[in-house]
Amino acid sequence: MSPRRAAALRGGDRSLREHLIAAAERLVARRGTVGLTVRDIAREAQVADGVLYNHFADKEELLAYAVHAHLRDAEAALEGQPPRPGEASVAANLRAYLTRALALHTAILPAMTGVFTQPGLLARLAELPDPLAGGQGLRAELTGYLRGEQERGRVAPDAAVEAVAALVVGVCHDLVLRHLLDPATPAPAPAMIDDLVRTLLHGVTPAEAR
Amino acid sequence: MSPRRAAALRGGDRSLREHLIAAAERLVARRGTVGLTVRDIAREAQVADGVLYNHFADKEELLAYAVHAHLRDAEAALEGQPPRPGEASVAANLRAYLTRALALHTAILPAMTGVFTQPGLLARLAELPDPLAGGQGLRAELTGYLRGEQERGRVAPDAAVEAVAALVVGVCHDLVLRHLLDPATPAPAPAMIDDLVRTLLHGVTPAEAR
Amino acid sequence: MSPRRAAALRGGDRSLREHLIAAAERLVARRGTVGLTVRDIAREAQVADGVLYNHFADKEELLAYAVHAHLRDAEAALEGQPPRPGEASVAANLRAYLTRALALHTAILPAMTGVFTQPGLLARLAELPDPLAGGQGLRAELTGYLRGEQERGRVAPDAAVEAVAALVVGVCHDLVLRHLLDPATPAPAPAMIDDLVRTLLHGVTPAEAR
Amino acid sequence: MSPRRAAALRGGDRSLREHLIAAAERLVARRGTVGLTVRDIAREAQVADGVLYNHFADKEELLAYAVHAHLRDAEAALEGQPPRPGEASVAANLRAYLTRALALHTAILPAMTGVFTQPGLLARLAELPDPLAGGQGLRAELTGYLRGEQERGRVAPDAAVEAVAALVVGVCHDLVLRHLLDPATPAPAPAMIDDLVRTLLHGVTPAEAR
DNA sequence: TATGAATGAGTATTCATTCAT
C-alpha cells in the first residue's frame, strides 16, 4: 500500500516537493517574497496547509528553493544564444548583452529586493548550490566574452573586463530599481541602450585628447 | 502649564517627535524597514509603546520620516565637496564621484531595498519634500558636472552624460547588492574604482581601432 | 485523514463552529454583547484565542450568530403553546400572552440593549434569517390571536389589535427595563398582570359612562 | 491670586465642572454613551484632556452626571403643561400624556440603551439624586392625574392606574425601540395614538359582553 | 503521508488615566 498522494498531484508525475516549489516560484515571480504566507502557497499549489512541513524544514527553506528556481528559470528564459567572440560586431554584441541583462533583471529584481530584506532567507539561499546563478551566470558569460574579444584584438588588451561587467549589470539594477521606485519612469528606451554601448566602447574622453 | 516631557527626553531639548524619528532612523539604518515593529521603535527611543500615535498618524508615517532622515543624513555625511568642472582632472573627478556614490549607496541601499517591498511606505515617502534627494541628487550633480566638462572640452561633446550617470549609480547598486547578497564578496577595492574610471574615460575599444 | 479536533470538543459531536456560537451565546445571555472580547469568548469555549477566525469573518459575525441563537433559544424556552382563539377565556389568554411576552423579554432584553448600541452588529443580525423572530414573532402571534377572537365575537370588531399588541410588548419592555435600571424594583407580580389584563379588557372608562 | 480658569470659560460664569457636564450631555444626546471617549468630551468642551480628573473621579462619574442632565433637560423640554384632572376630556388628556411620553422617550431612549449596557455607569447614575427622573417623573404625573380623574368620576374607581401608566410608558419604549431596531419602521402615526387611547379607554371587550 | 483545523505568540492601534510643567 503506497502512501497517499496529494489530490493536486493525481495524474501527474512530479513529486509534491517539486510541485510546492513550482507553486511558490509562481507567487515569488508575481508578488515577491514579502507578504507571502504559507497559506497563499498552499492555495496556489492546491494542497493542504500543512504539507509543506513534510518536505521542508520551514517556510523559509521552501522560499529559498522557490527563489532559486525563479533565478534559474529567468536565466533560462533569455532568448537566443549569448553572443560569441569574433562574431558580428563588438557594439552589436554589447548591445545584445545589455538587452539580455536588462531582461534578466527586470524579471529577477522585483523578487530579489524582498530577499535582501530577509537575512534568514538570504542565508538559506546562499546554502543552495550555485546560489548566485542569477546575474552571476550572465556576468561570467560577459566576462568570458570580453576576454575572447581581447584575444581577437577587438577589445583593448588592457580593458578592465570585470569593471565592464559590473557596469553592465549595475546599470540594469539602476534602470529596474528606478522603475520600481517610480513606475512613471520610462522603461529604458533603445536610445539609452545605444548611449550605454557607445560609452562602454569609447568612453567620454574627447577624440583629440586620446 | 506645559505638559510633562517624556522621561527619555530629560535634559535634552529635542521634541519627542524628533526623538522618535531619530530612534527609528537608527533602526532603519541598522536593520532596514522590514520587520521593524512599533515596539522595537518605542524600545529604541526608551518611551512608552503608544507615544508614536501622539505624533504620527501611524507606523508608516513615522517610518517614512525615518527613511527620509536616513537619506538626508547619509548624503550630508559625504565627505568633502562634489568635484567641479574644470578643476583637477576628469579622471580624479570621476573617481571622486564614484567614491561618493559608493559611500552613499553603501549607507542607503540596505534600507532602501525594504522600501521597494512596501508600496505604502514608498508612497508616504514620495509625499515628503524632495524624498529622492538620495540617489537622484547625486545623479543630477554628476550629470551637471559632466555637462560642465563638455563646455570646457574635457569631455567629448557627444558623450552621453545620462548614460554615464546611470552607469556610475548603477555600478554602485551592483557593488553594494553583491556585498549584501554574499558578505564574503570583497568590498570594492581602489583598483576596481581605477578600472571603472578608465573604462568610463576610454571605453574598451583598442587604441588602433579608434 | 481528517484534521485534529479542538481539545474542548473531545467526546462531543458538535462542530467547533457550533461550540463557539454556544459559548458566545452563554456570555451574551449573561453579560450582553457590550464589552465582550474575543478572548472572553475563547476562554468560555476553552479554545485558543485565534480559532474564531477559522470559522467567522470577525468577532461581529460570531456575535451576530450568538445573539441570533439567544433569541431563538429564548423563544423556544417559552413554556406551553400560545393560546388559540376560542379556547379558554380571552382574559386567561391575554394573561398567558402577557406572561409569555414577559418571560421572553426578561430573557432577551438585557442582551438586546447592547445590540441597539452597535449598529454594525445590528446590520449583521439583520442579514441572518428571520432575525427578529424574538419580539416580532410573538407580536404577530398576538395580533393573529386577537383577529381570531374578533371573528368569534369575543373581542370587539373595532378593537385596535395592533395597538393592543404594542401595549403588551411595550409594557414588557417597560417592566424589564425598570428592573434593569433599578434591580430593587420588584419583579412584576401576578397582581400587576391581572391589572394589565383588566385594563386591556375593559379600559378605564367608568361603567356608567359607556 | 486666583487659580487659572480654563480657556473655554473666559467671559462665562459657569464653573468648569458644569461646563464639562454640559459638553458631555450634548455628546450623550447626540451619540449615546457608547463609544464616547474622554478625548471626545474634552474636544467638545474645548478644554484640555486631563481637566476632567480635577472635577470627577473618572469618566464614568462625568458620564453619569451628563446622562442625568440629559434626562432632566429632556423632561423640562416637554411642551406645554401636563393635563390636569377635570379639564378637557379624559381622551384628550390621555392623548396628551401619550404624546408627551413619546416625545420624552424619543429624546431619552437612544442614550439610555447605552446606559443599560454599562453596569458601572448605571450604578453611578443610581447614586445621583432622583436618578429615575427620566420617565419616572412623567409616570408619577400620569398616575396622579388618573387618581384625580377617579376622584372626579371620569375614570372608573377600580381602574388600575399603575397598570395604565406602565402601558403608556411601555408602549413608548416599544415604538422608539422598534424605530431604533429598524429605522424603516414608520414613526408612530396620529392614528396609532388614537387607537391606543381608545384601547386604554374602552378595552377590547365587545359592548354586548360588558 | 496528506489533511486542514487548532494553537498561541505576535502585530498595530486605541484610550482611560497620570503627572511634570
Added chain:
DNA sequence: GATGAATGAATACTCATTCAT
C-alpha cells in the same frame, strides 16, 4: 488649577507551525 503629552494595558486580528485524524 489647567495643560496636553506620556503612559501602558488592552483590543481585534494574523499567521507560522503543530498534530490528531
